[in-house]
Amino acid sequence: MSAQPRKIFAPLDSIVVNSLRAGDVALLSGVIITGRDAAHKRMVDLIQAGEPLPFQIEGEVIYYVGPTPAPPGRPIGAAGPTTSYRMDHYAPLLIEKGLKGMIGKGQRSKEVKNAMIKWGAVYFAAIGGTGALMSRCVKEAEVIAWDELGPEAVRKLLVEDMPLIVATDVLGNDLYSTGPAHYKTASNALK
Amino acid sequence: MKTIFTDDITSAVRNLCIQACTVLGNDVIHQLNFALETEESSIGRMVLEKIIQNAETAATEHIPLCQDTGMAVVFLEIGQDVHIVGDLLPNAINEGVRQGYKDGFLRKSTLDPITRVNFGDNTPAVIHTEIVAGEKFKITLAPKGFGSENMSRVMMFPPSAGIEGAKDFIVQRVLESGGNPCPPVVIGVGLGGTFEKSALIAKKALLRSLGLQNPDPVLASLEAELLGRINSSGIGPMGLGGKTTALAVHINSYPTHIASLPVAVNIQCHSCRHAEVEL
Numbered sequence: 001m002s003a004q005p006r007k008i009f010a011p012l013d014s015i016v017v018n019s020l021r022a023g024d025v026a027l028l029s030g031v032i033i034t035g036r037d038a039a040h041k042r043m044v045d046l047i048q049a050g051e052p053l054p055f056q057i058e059g060e061v062i063y064y065v066g067p068t069p070a071p072p073g074r075p076i077g078a079a080g081p082t083t084s085y086r087m088d089h090y091a092p093l094l095i096e097k098g099l100k101g102m103i104g105k106g107q108r109s110k111e112v113k114n115a116m117i118k119w120g121a122v123y124f125a126a127i128g129g130t131g132a133l134m135s136r137c138v139k140e141a142e143v144i145a146w147d148e149l150g151p152e153a154v155r156k157l158l159v160e161d162m163p164l165i166v167a168t169d170v171l172g173n174d175l176y177s178t179g180p181a182h183y184k185t186a187s188n189a190l191k
Numbered sequence: 192m193k194t195i196f197t198d199d200i201t202s203a204v205r206n207l208c209i210q211a212c213t214v215l216g217n218d219v220i221h222q223l224n225f226a227l228e229t230e231e232s233s234i235g236r237m238v239l240e241k242i243i244q245n246a247e248t249a250a251t252e253h254i255p256l257c258q259d260t261g262m263a264v265v266f267l268e269i270g271q272d273v274h275i276v277g278d279l280l281p282n283a284i285n286e287g288v289r290q291g292y293k294d295g296f297l298r299k300s301t302l303d304p305i306t307r308v309n310f311g312d313n314t315p316a317v318i319h320t321e322i323v324a325g326e327k328f329k330i331t332l333a334p335k336g337f338g339s340e341n342m343s344r345v346m347m348f349p350p351s352a353g354i355e356g357a358k359d360f361i362v363q364r365v366l367e368s369g370g371n372p373c374p375p376v377v378i379g380v381g382l383g384g385t386f387e388k389s390a391l392i393a394k395k396a397l398l399r400s401l402g403l404q405n406p407d408p409v410l411a412s413l414e415a416e417l418l419g420r421i422n423s424s425g426i427g428p429m430g431l432g433g434k435t436t437a438l439a440v441h442i443n444s445y446p447t448h449i450a451s452l453p454v455a456v457n458i459q460c461h462s463c464r465h466a467e468v469e470l
Contacts, residue, residue, distance in 0.1 A: 183235075
């Protein structure tokens with residue numbers, strides 16, 4: 001577990017995806033897409049119907065975020081991560097279709113972790129509730145699909161030095177399990 | 192008899208929405224700094240540092256603390272010698288929410304639960320009214336994010352579960368929530384009452400300033416015990432491991448029925464936002 005941040009770039013190279021380990025601290029720069037509950041439902045509905053998506057997901061990193069509106073002179077408002085488990089139902093299919101990275105918060109299901117191992121994808125935790133700080137990492141933002149979803153529309157973001165923690169890696173190592181296990185004290189929380 | 196005009200209520204609610212979503216209370220910042228001193232995990236300390244920096248950035252640059260600017264929960268304390276003049280009170284409050292979320296560039300998150308179509312103005316607010324003595328008119332606005340709201344539960348225990356059953360349920364709820372509600376969290380607990388009363392007093396418990404001792408010594412001791420158990424779980428900041436899982440446990444109680452022991456656990460993320468004003 002290294003606390004020294006590693007600079008990585010999106011779209012992620014598969015060598016980088018394979019080399020990231022749970023507990024690594026990273027600074028992500030480059031182009032990523034956003035999507036949360038409603039967009040995930042639409043993506044999976046289209047894929048299952050055999051229809052094309054209005055944007056590419058192969059090789060991409062998706063950020064689970066529904067930002068606040070951009071105030072004048074800024075590309076985006078507050079833009080921290082939303083809770084990831086709500087996307088667990090949809091994520092395995094997207095990973096199978098080539099999604100390489102996910103950014104959110106909170107632990108993932110066994111199904112998502114299995115898909116990450118099988119197809120090679122990484123899950124990053126962003127720090128929940130730091131929407132103002134994360135906003136400053138976003139240099140450009142553009143809605144690329146489903147504008148009518150408002151905060152849930154799919155956006156393309158240009159980000160710089162976005163602080164992330166590798167939560168789950170391609171080997172299935174999961175900081176949401178190992179981290180708490182390490183700091184749990186002998187006097188069990190549940191008696 | 193004191194007269195209050197609903198235009199003034201609208202304008203107060205508008206300002207409270209913006210203030211609550213961008214300025215974190217000093218009590219919360221103080222507890223976060225204290226946690227930073229005691230946290231053993233390096234990732235945990237990094238998370239706490241970023242949370243504190245975020246509060247500074249939000250306040251100075253007028254950016255919301257969190258993109259989930261919540262549903263607007265409004266607590267009113269209305270003195271029974273107050274006369275409200277103008278629009279219907281809930282309309283005045285909803286108009287304030289509408290203006291605050293628009294003018295403050297806050298996120299509009301309310302929608303129809305069946306069609307899931309977003310209303311686009313973050314109304315309606317959830318309004319709780321309490322009638323008090325005299326001429327007081329106090330508005331408390333607590334924007335509630337749903338990452339943590341989704342982790343909250345009400346359990347109607349049989350009396351045989353006893354207080355030990357209630358304690359295990361509260362700790363278990365926090366453990367099962369893991370990193371989802373953005374720990375370090377504040378836990379609001381409602382013990383007793385009816386189904387809805389337990390939930391309401393649990394939510395009200397979240398409004399108490401952090402660091403302020405519960406005036407009831409039995410509840411104060413229960414809070415300390417639960418906080419110790421929760422922070423020994425190892426969940427830590429953002430659920431990534433550490434000693435700081437909760438900043439506080441706040442318990443409110445109310446008499447209940449011979450057949451039951453209602454227990455409500457309302458989980459609040461570290462962005463424990465509320466703002467209040469008296470007119």
